[in-house]
Amino acid sequence: MAVSKCVKLTGALTQELLKSVDNVLFDCDGVLWHGDSAIAGASEVVKLLRKKNKRVFFVTNNSTKTQELYAQKLCKMGFEAVKEEVFGTAHCTALYLKQVACFNGGKVYLIGGKALSEELDKVGISYVGPGPDPVFGGMSDWASVPLDPDVKAVVVGFDEHFSYLKLTKALCYLKDPGCLFIGTNTDTKLPLEGGRAVPGTGCLIRAVETAVNRKAIIIGKPSKFIYDCVVSKYGVDPARTVMVGDRLDTDILLGSNCNLKTVLTLTGVTSLVEAQSCAASNCPEERRLAPDFYIDTIGDLLPALQG
Numbered sequence: 001m002a003v004s005k006c007v008k009l010t011g012a013l014t015q016e017l018l019k020s021v022d023n024v025l026f027d028c029d030g031v032l033w034h035g036d037s038a039i040a041g042a043s044e045v046v047k048l049l050r051k052k053n054k055r056v057f058f059v060t061n062n063s064t065k066t067q068e069l070y071a072q073k074l075c076k077m078g079f080e081a082v083k084e085e086v087f088g089t090a091h092c093t094a095l096y097l098k099q100v101a102c103f104n105g106g107k108v109y110l111i112g113g114k115a116l117s118e119e120l121d122k123v124g125i126s127y128v129g130p131g132p133d134p135v136f137g138g139m140s141d142w143a144s145v146p147l148d149p150d151v152k153a154v155v156v157g158f159d160e161h162f163s164y165l166k167l168t169k170a171l172c173y174l175k176d177p178g179c180l181f182i183g184t185n186t187d188t189k190l191p192l193e194g195g196r197a198v199p200g201t202g203c204l205i206r207a208v209e210t211a212v213n214r215k216a217i218i219i220g221k222p223s224k225f226i227y228d229c230v231v232s233k234y235g236v237d238p239a240r241t242v243m244v245g246d247r248l249d250t251d252i253l254l255g256s257n258c259n260l261k262t263v264l265t266l267t268g269v270t271s272l273v274e275a276q277s278c279a280a281s282n283c284p285e286e287r288r289l290a291p292d293f294y295i296d297t298i299g300d301l302l303p304a305l306q307g
């Protein structure tokens with residue numbers, strides 16, 4: 001019989017889970033904070049985990065912040081954190097390009113913002129493309145824009161200046177099957193306060209994928225690569241690691257893909273009914289989206305940590 005999934009974490013079970021792990025991976029938005037407001041008890045949970053000698057990491061699909069900026073945000077919101085504990089998709093994209101042999105010495109055509117440029121700068125990778133790039137002339141002008149012959153990869157991240165011309169340039173570069181195609185993350189929406197949202201990076205990646213009829217290599221959750229970045233730096237053991245997140249198709253699926261324990265917190269985008277329906281599903285793919293455990297809010301871990 002399959003192991004039960006989506007079990008409410010309370011009392012002794014929480015103690016048992018905490019004893020069984022050395023590393024806690026946190027998604028941030030919807031777990032530790034909402035926008036610019038920390039969730040009650042979250043910073044105390046992080047503090048007490050450290051006191052119990054657990055290593056804490058912040059694993060985020062956000063490509064608009066460098067490691068430094070993310071650590072600053074964490075500190076500003078009352079969390080003790082250093083940049084080395086932050087694994088965001090801007091930083092991990094730079095790590096990916098550094099380790100891919102076929103990219104060696106190449107340039108990036110970057111559809112992305114300042115954080116991606118800065119992370120590429122840090123590892124000495126040059127790039128073209130950031131900033132506004134409005135269309136001009138007619139279609140034949142767009143299709144014959146000069147290309148940089150040194151470009152060996154197209155990277156697509158969050159880019160508020162995404163334009164038809166950028167899409168056309170990506171198409172031109174990616175016609176070469178040897179040109180790498182990398183997307184930071186496939187999140188379709190960025191939830192804002194008050195139930196509002198804006199389109200996420202996944203929409204930009206899908207636009208390029210559709211134009212070039214190729215699939216991007218994805219860096220962020222649920223892709224294993226972002227977890228591998230934590231492993232290669234800190235050597236964490238998946239059997240002693242838990243992923244805490246609020247999204248099934250990114251956070252929880254990352255945990256399933258990497259054989260981690262998983263905890264869903266209900267302060268973000270997922271309802272208990274959705275999680276339970278995945279746990280009860282006969283479809284193996286849907287079951288992979290079901291967390292091992294759930295909590296109403298991160299603060300529910302406090303009693304077990306204070307004990």
Ligand SMILES: [Mg+2]
Binds near residue numbers: 028029245246247
């Ligand atoms: Mg989240």
